[in-house]
Each structure stands twice: as structure tokens, then as C-alpha cells.
Amino acid sequence: MFRTIALACSLAALALPASAWGKTGHRIVGEVATEYLSEPAAQAVEDILGPEGLAEASDWADYMRSNPDAFWRSEANPWHYVTIPEGMRYTETTPPEAGDAITALTKFRAIAMDEGASLEDRQLALRFIVHLVGDLQQPLHAGNGKDRGGNWVDVVFFEEMSNLHEVWDEKLIQYEELSYSEWANWLIQKITPADLGEWGKATPAQWADESAAIRDTIYPESEILSYDYAYMARPILNEQMSKGGVRLAAYLNAMFDPAPTDASGTN
Template identity: 55%
Template structure:
């Protein structure tokens, strides 16, 4: 029993990577966005990624964090999240010197627009954009600055020791036992024209405000999470995935919108 308690304590003490949605969730966001692209956005994405789908590209920034290079181990880590204290908005936050998800999104967007940039740089930038838009729709990627986006909030999920961030990354989604394509098909079919109009936004500050409002509602009073927590949050998770897909399409449609020639 003492050995088990020590193992659990050691597990929780390990540094947790700040990921969002997990592989399935990120792919769902990319797959929902794909059919919502305008012809110019679709052509723009294809000219950069080729046959690589947005669902496939969506997890690349997390996959590359296994690369031991300093760029992936330190420099790029802050680009997956923002820190917004409770009661504040992103406009009131000064991004750290190393940047955050919003500053990275802005920089990568400029690279994608720059047709003189080398193709590998534009590919990396577009993959980051796809990933970051998904990240900013995960409530705990708008962290409150006190617990590393829920990574330092130990919980159990159906009896297994983990942390709150991990539950929202993958636990709640994987509990459905669906492939990303099945989940994307189900969720995408629910999105109505009225939803698209209501959710239309290319402003990360809007997405962050929604995430922080939800973030402050999802901290459990009982760390033993199971059926009740899933029941309370299933609709929230699904809507954030749906909104992430719609916003990703909106963002890319604007990014690849043909520029009018000046007379």
C-alpha cells in the first residue's frame, strides 16, 4: 500500500506537458473545419500541405515536442496556451517575453501569407495555426496562472490517478470510445447555419473569453471523477470541439481570402 501511494505521488509530481484535446480532439477540430473552407482557403491549404489533411496536420506541433532540440523543448512550449487570471480578459494581459498562443498565431499567420517564405516554414506555420486554434478552445489552455492549466490539480478519473488537464485533453473525449472521424462526423452534422453565424469569429480574444468563463466552472469539488463529471461536461467538451472547427475554418478562410488589387 505504501508503495502504491509513493508511485501515485511520484506520478503526480512529474512535470506534465501542456497539451490540448489529445490526438483525437485535435483531429476532430481539423476534420470539422475541412468541409467549411472556402474554395480559396482549400486551395491555399493544399498548396502548402499537399495531400496532408488538416486532421493529420493538427497534432504535428505536439508530436515534435519529442524532438530534443531546444526549439521544441523550450522555445515553442509557451505557444500552446495563454495565461489569463480569473476576472481578467486577454486584453488586460501582457504576453510574456517568450510569447504565448496568441502572439504565435499572429506570427505564424504572417509566415503563411508570405509567399516568398520557404515551403517548409509555411508548412510548419500552417500546422501550428491549425493546432493553436484547437488549443485555445480547450478551457484549461486559458490557464489562471496558479496551477499550470490544471496540470497541478490531482484527480482520479474512474479510479485512475491523473490530473484535471489530462481529463480535459483526452479523458472526456476518449470515454466516448469513438475514432476521430466518427466523432467529427457526429458533431459536424449537428452544426446548423445558425450555429455558424452565432459562432463566427476570427478573434482569439473572443475564444479565450469563452474558455476562461468555462474554465472557472469545471474545477471539481470532489477529485474522484467518474460518471457524474462526464455527464456534467460532455456537452461542454463537444461544443468546444464544434466551435473550434468552425473558428478554424473562419480563420483560414480569412487568412487565404484573395486580396483585391488596387486600381
């Protein structure tokens, strides 16, 4: 019976696109980032997104994957992840012709900064940036190229059928029973000036390498996941979402601030 259900879950995973962090996790990253935006960057975000803000914009790129347009169903789909085989770094790989999260981030950065581009194009670009920075902090969005970022790894999480990717996207976060604003506030209180300086200096390729290194440690020995696994995962979730918020702020500050600062606000 388990294998029959597991096969059904695997087939469903083939049909559905993978997201990262789920809605709550992405909003946590956006909310943390808002705390560390420089004034010029905050103004640029407001000019482009209006009252929408980073937390609201953060899961838009996943929401739009349900749009039947071919752009969302095929062209944009590979932009949500990178592939880094075990033992390699991102710079040692060749991005696919369709692109990946890092090549997409570079493309959308140029569009968001182009004051001659249409507001609609800049909004799309900025929403993608907010989303992709979050994606790159989720360990299974730096996939090993073998199992669709853990989508093909069937597990039971607290007696519910799932897969490893879904567990990291959503179920571990849902297990904590916190709103995105509650969790973001807790993270912000613990982020130190040293964290801001260190995390904000890393490049997108380095983010991906960090996620791939974590990825290789989180594959469970048993398909039955419960309290022990949630206990192991929580500090990883906290650090990766904290890093995501700080890095998103640093990325936007570098884009929009004429006097570049790190996420701590220092030159």
C-alpha cells in the first residue's frame, strides 16, 4: 500500500512545479529584508511595487506558475533552481540553455534597474528577484540533478504522505505554527551586525554552494520523518531564511543605492 501511494506522489510531483519555502517561508524572507533596506532602496521598491512590499511580492512568481500561458508553464519554470552535482561548485557547472535561478537573477536585475523599461516589466523583474533570492537559500533548490530536488524522495512526515522537497518547502515551516510576521520578527531580533556583514557579502553562486552543501546533509536515513527530523531542521530553517532576508536586502541595496552599503547600513 505504501509503495502504491508513494508512486502516486511521485507522479504528482512530475506534474506539479516545485516551489521553495512555500508562501510563509518566502514572506519571512521578504519581511526580514524589509528591515535592512537602505532608504534609496526602500524608495525604489516603493516606486516599482507601490504599496505591495517585499513580503507580498515574494511568492508572486510561484503563484503565476498556475497561469496557463506558456511563459509561466515552460519558459520560466527552470529559473527557480540551480543544479549542482555532489562534490561540485556552481562555477564548475554549465547552466542549461534555458537558464537557472542565477542566470535569471542577473537578467532581472538589469531590467529592474532600467528606468527606461516599462513599469510592468520592472515589476515582474523585481518580484522575480525577491522570489529567486529566497529560492536560492532553500537547500533542495540547489538540486543534485538526480531526484528533482528531493521531489522523487518519498517520505512520511508525521503520518502524512509527502516528499522531501515538500517537507522543506512547507511542512517543516507549517509544523512551527507561526505566522510569517511572527517568525520574521523572531529572526530579526537574533541577527547580529556581524551576520549582516558576513552574509551580505556573499555572491549568488556562493549562496547556491552553501545550499548544496546543506542539501547533502538533510537526506534522511528513514522515510519516516517525525520529531527528530523537525528538531534537526529548525536551526537550518532559521539560518537560511535569515540569510535570505539579509541577502535580499543587500542585493537590493547594491542595485538601488547610489552610495552602496551592506545590509547593516555601513559603507
